[in-house]
Amino acid sequence: MRYLYLAKKDLGPFVDSLMKNYKVVAPTKKENLFVFAEIENADEISLDYIPTIVPPKKYFFPQKEKLGSFNLGDVKMTETSIEMTPTVIFAAHTCDIDGMECLDHVFSTSPADPYYMRRKKSIVVIGYECMKPCDKHATCVTMDTHVPKAGYDIMITDAKDKYVIHINSTKGDEIIKGNKLFKEVDGEAKALLKELREEKKKNFNVNLTAKFRELEGIFEKSYKSKVWEDVGKRCVSCGNCTAVCPTCYCFDMYDKVDLDLTKGTRERMWDSCQLEEFAEVAGGENFREERSSRQRHRYYRKFDYPVKKFNKFFCTGCGRCTRSCVADIKLSETVNDLTKECKGE
Amino acid sequence: MESKCKCGSKTSQVAVDPLYSPMEGTIVRTKMMTENEKFFEIKLEGGKPLGHMPGQFAQFSIFGIGEAPISISSSPTKKDNSTFEICVRKAGTFTGALHKLGEGDKVGVRGPFGKPFPVDEMKGNDLIFVAGGLGIVPLRSLINFVIDRRRDFGAITVLLGCKAPKDRLFTNEIAAWEKMTDISYACTVDRADPEWKGNVGVITTLIPGVDIDINRTYAVVVGPPIMYRFVIAELLKKDLPEKQIVISLERRMKCGLGKCGHCQINGKYVCQDGPTFTYDEVKGLEEAL
Numbered sequence: 001m002r003y004l005y006l007a008k009k010d011l012g013p014f015v016d017s018l019m020k021n022y023k024v025v026a027p028t029k030k031e032n033l034f035v036f037a038e039i040e041n042a043d044e045i046s047l048d049y050i051p052t053i054v055p056p057k058k059y060f061f062p063q064k065e066k067l068g069s070f071n072l073g074d075v076k077m078t079e080t081s082i083e084m085t086p087t088v089i090f091a092a093h094t095c096d097i098d099g100m101e102c103l104d105h106v107f108s109t110s111p112a113d114p115y116y117m118r119r120k121k122s123i124v125v126i127g128y129e130c131m132k133p134c135d136k137h138a139t140c141v142t143m144d145t146h147v148p149k150a151g152y153d154i155m156i157t158d159a160k161d162k163y164v165i166h167i168n169s170t171k172g173d174e175i176i177k178g179n180k181l182f183k184e185v186d187g188e189a190k191a192l193l194k195e196l197r198e199e200k201k202k203n204f205n206v207n208l209t210a211k212f213r214e215l216e217g218i219f220e221k222s223y224k225s226k227v228w229e230d231v232g233k234r235c236v237s238c239g240n241c242t243a244v245c246p247t248c249y250c251f252d253m254y255d256k257v258d259l260d261l262t263k264g265t266r267e268r269m270w271d272s273c274q275l276e277e278f279a280e281v282a283g284g285e286n287f288r289e290e291r292s293s294r295q296r297h298r299y300y301r302k303f304d305y306p307v308k309k310f311n312k313f314f315c316t317g318c319g320r321c322t323r324s325c326v327a328d329i330k331l332s333e334t335v336n337d338l339t340k341e342c343k344g345e
Numbered sequence: 346m347e348s349k350c351k352c353g354s355k356t357s358q359v360a361v362d363p364l365y366s367p368m369e370g371t372i373v374r375t376k377m378m379t380e381n382e383k384f385f386e387i388k389l390e391g392g393k394p395l396g397h398m399p400g401q402f403a404q405f406s407i408f409g410i411g412e413a414p415i416s417i418s419s420s421p422t423k424k425d426n427s428t429f430e431i432c433v434r435k436a437g438t439f440t441g442a443l444h445k446l447g448e449g450d451k452v453g454v455r456g457p458f459g460k461p462f463p464v465d466e467m468k469g470n471d472l473i474f475v476a477g478g479l480g481i482v483p484l485r486s487l488i489n490f491v492i493d494r495r496r497d498f499g500a501i502t503v504l505l506g507c508k509a510p511k512d513r514l515f516t517n518e519i520a521a522w523e524k525m526t527d528i529s530y531a532c533t534v535d536r537a538d539p540e541w542k543g544n545v546g547v548i549t550t551l552i553p554g555v556d557i558d559i560n561r562t563y564a565v566v567v568g569p570p571i572m573y574r575f576v577i578a579e580l581l582k583k584d585l586p587e588k589q590i591v592i593s594l595e596r597r598m599k600c601g602l603g604k605c606g607h608c609q610i611n612g613k614y615v616c617q618d619g620p621t622f623t624y625d626e627v628k629g630l631e632e633a634l
Contacts, residue, residue, distance in 0.1 A: 021355075067365040070408040075453035077366035085356040111602050114362035223631065250606030253365075253599045257409050264409060266365065268599075273606060281597050282413075282436035285570055287610070287632055297609075297632075305612035 002173065003189035004165040004182040006156070011163065014181055015042035018088050022124065025059060026090040027052055036089070047091055050134035051318045055096050055246035056089045060103055060119050064269045067115070067253070071263050078263075082115055084122045091128035095138070095316040097152050098145040099246025100125065105310045106249050124171055127152040131196070133204045137319030139332055142208040142215075145316050147197055159196060164189050207332040210339040215313065219304040222338045223296070231334055232292025234327040239272035241321035241329075242298065247306075247314040248272075273297050299334065364602070367406040367453025373428055375447055378514050382479075383444050384418075384432045387452065392427030395457055399464065399487035400593060400621040403456030404601045405431070405443065413439040414598040414616070417457065418482045420489035432482045432514060458601040462487050462565060462591055462621050470561045470589075471499035475576050477506045477548050477568025481514050483593055483620075484567045488522070495527065499562075502555055505532040506548030506568070510541045529555075548572060552579040559584050565591045573634050577624055587625035594620050594633065 006014060018024050019041075027034045027049040034049040036056045054063075068077030092100075107116035129148055130140075140146040148155045153172035157164045165182060166189075167173050176182055210218055242248040252271040257264035271278065274294050280286040288294045302315040315331070322330045374386035389395060395403065397417045406412045419430035435444050446452060464487070472491060476484045491498050503522060507513055513532070523530045531551045533544035544551070548568070557564075557580075564585060566576050573592055580590055596608035596615040608615035611630040613622075627633035 023356075068363065072409050074408060075367055075369045075406065075451045077363060079360070080363040080366055081358045081360045083356060084359050106604065109603070111364065113602075113604060114364050118359060118361050249604065251599065251604070252607075253412065253605070255409050255411050266408070268605075271606070273609075278607060279597055279609075281595055282434075282440065283569070285595075287596065293632070300611070301609075305609075308612055 002167040003185055003193075004167065004176065005185050005189070006163040006165050006182055008162060010181040011156075012042035014179070015039075015045065015090065017179060017181075018090070018126075018175070021086065022088040023085045024088045024090050025056070039090075045091060047128060049091075051093065051095065051138075051320055051323075053320075053324075054244055055099055055318065055320065056092050057096075057099055057103060057246050059087060059089060059123060060100065060116055061107070061249060061270075064267055065115060066265045066267050069263065069265050070255075072257065072261060077266070080114075082118060084119060086122050086124075088124045088126055090126045091156070092125060092152070093130055093318075094127060094148050095140050095143075095145045095318040096246055097125060097127050097148070097150075098143075098316040099318070101151040102247040102306070102310075102312060102314045102316070103249060104151075105306070105312060124175065125152045125154075126172075127155040129155060129157040131158050131200055131203075135319065135323075136205065136207060137322040137330065137332065138205075138317055139208050139315070139319065139335075140317035141201075141204050141206045142210070142212055143313060143315055143317035144212050145318075146200075146204060157193060157196065159192055164193055164196075166193075208339070209336050212313075214339070215303055215335070216307050218335075218338050218342045219300065219307075221342050223300075225338055225341055227334060227337045227341065228292040228296040230337075231295045231329055232290060234329055235274070235291045235295050236327050237274050237276060237291055237294065238326055239274045240324040240326060242272040242274055243270060244320040244324045245302075246316050246318060246320070247302065250278075273301070295329070303335075365455070365600075367404070367412075367455045370405075370452045370454040372446055372448055372450050372452060378432060379512055381435050382432055382514060383435070384430065385443075385446075385452075386419075386428050386430050387454065388428045389454065394421070394426045395429045395454070397421055397429065397457035397486075398461035399490045400462035400483060401457040401459045402483075402601075402620060403454050403458065404598070405439075406453030406455065407439065407442050407446075408453070410439050410442045412453075412455070412599070413437075413443075414458075414601060416483035416486070416593075416620075418485050420486050420493060422490050422493035432479075432485075434479055455601060458616055459620050460618065462593075463563075463623070464490065467563045467565075467591075468497045469499070470563045471501070471558055473502045473504065473555060473557070473562060473564040475504045475506075475548060475552075475564060475566040475568070477572040477576075478508065478512070479514075480567030480569070480572075480593075481505060481519075484565065485515060485518070487565060492522075492525075492528075500529070501527065502529040503531075504548060504551045504555070505530075506534070506551070506572075507532075508535045510534055510538050510543075547575070549575045549579045552576065552583070557583050557585055559586065559589075563589045563591060567593045570595075570634060577634075587628060588623045590624035592622055592624060592627070594622065594627075596620070 603617035
């Protein structure tokens with residue numbers, strides 16, 4: 001654990017230095033929204049951004065991924081490999097880093113996912129701490145993901161006249177090593193960060209009425225709540241909320257056959273528990289036929305099931321599901337309604 | 346994905362563990378058991394045993410079509426353990442393609458997956474097997490396992506139910522069970538045909554007639570979702586403890602590895618935490634039955 005200073009003017013040159021050895025992906029502007037995309041120079045980065053349309057999860061677990069190639073008529077795959085470029089995810093927010101940690105729990109649990117594990121090895125995570133609240137949909141303060149905790153190699157925090165750089169891994173150390181842009185500091189950086197975060201706390205909105213520690217109990221009591229019916233009535237089962245969620249990891253598997261009909265690939269693609277056929281079996285029986293039960297499933301996969309399995313909430317508070325919902329279903333509203341009901345208010 | 350940056354040359358193809366690559370299975374025998382159900386005996390390369398236990402399943406694969414989870418129907422105690430058996434109902438694209446395969450054809454196999462029936466806990470107990478429709482397919486693995494280890498278990502009762510006499514599976518084998526002096530057997534059909542001389546009615550009607558020693562009996566129930574509720578209710582009426590009622594659940598599955606999410610029932614993944622569950626494990630799970 002080490003702290004360094006970086007002058008504001010030197011952030012660009014730092015990114016340039018990264019590009020010598022890595023593909024650098026960073027938040028960039030796309031119309032009035034933001035996306036993580038590969039950059040060619042540091043000017044393309046939008047440091048002042050609200051959560052990107054799709055989280056950087058896509059670099060660990062792509063929307064579509066080849067599991068292996070085959071020749072038609074064979075039964076074994078001819079090869080199972082992935083294309084990988086050493087990549088730096090630059091300026092990831094702490095909420096998205098928390099999302100990466102959630103994915104890590106899932107994919108590294110035995111049997112570990114070999115594709116994810118290999119990608120993870122080639123990715124460096126450089127975070128950029130939010131110092132101002134993004135919008136009214138974020139619930140990061142309650143989810144306790146608004147400050148850096150773990151899951152990154154390097155964290156950059158804006159300290160007004162300079163950046164405080166926190167090195168959290170040997171990988172991070174190697175990247176900085178020999179780079180003259182950074183100035184060594186000791187104790188004072190920690191004190192400065194503490195001060196900055198105290199100040200930040202005052203600016204951030206708290207959009208959930210429940211406290212972090214109360215959430216588990218609220219969900220334990222809310223399975224049969226009427227709130228799910230209300231949410232189900234509005235939901236149109238489009239699957240937007242799961243497509244943009246940093247911790248959704250369900251996938252479908254399918255075969256893609258080349259036009260010459262001699263070979264093909266078995267692939268996986270992000271899937272959504274919100275789609276009607278997701279839990280349907282061969283005989284036509286559907287175990288989550290109602291939209292209300294599918295929405296409830298989504299919420300329980302964030303606030304209940306993973307808490308029991310991994311002792312971790314799978315909601316990072318990023319607010320993407322709310323921003324992308326075409327039916328105006330708001331996570332904070334749903335959770336606040338459940339809270340209200342539980343507390344008998 | 347094309348790499349635009351200066352490091353483009355560093356993009357490399359890296360091999361990963363072939364976790365999703367199937368093993369090679371060769372179909373050595375097939376038999377149409379009904380109009381819609383086909384039996385397959387499959388041998389892995391070199392006659393390597395599948396290494397399953399009763400209640401487990403595998404993912405079967407045909408490239409270009411996809412994969413589907415199918416229960417193993419033979420017992421690991423089968424004399425020739427260089428092969429294993431499945432019985433498949435034609436219900437969709439994959440099973441339709443599988444039905445077209447015959448002796449000598451290859452099929453991909455991934456597995457075995459899932460938690461087996463609790464055979465160790467069941468030792469020393471009387472056993473009641475309740476199979477509805479296709480439920481006999483996974484149960485056959487367990488019933489033959491128990492027959493091969495007969496001394497370890499108490500009284501054995503097999504109760505079978507199906508829609509019509511023509512839908513019965515494994516009829517020769519079941520006729521042999523029926524003749525065994527150490528197995529009680531009863532069968533019922535929902536709708537009889539003119540030749541049918543047996544019971545007519547739903548499977549629950551067979552349960553009141555069974556003498557259950559609730560302190561040492563396990564009931565293993567496998568069938569369509571609707572059957573569980575009624576059969577379990579009958580068994581509970583007889584005061585059989587919840588943890589001595591074992592069921593096997595069917596769900597959509599893609600990976601078999603506890604990742605893809607399709608088979609999830611509340612917090613449980615059927616492919617890893619199941620497909621076999623005791624009733625006390627699932628009774629609180631709203632989405633289970």
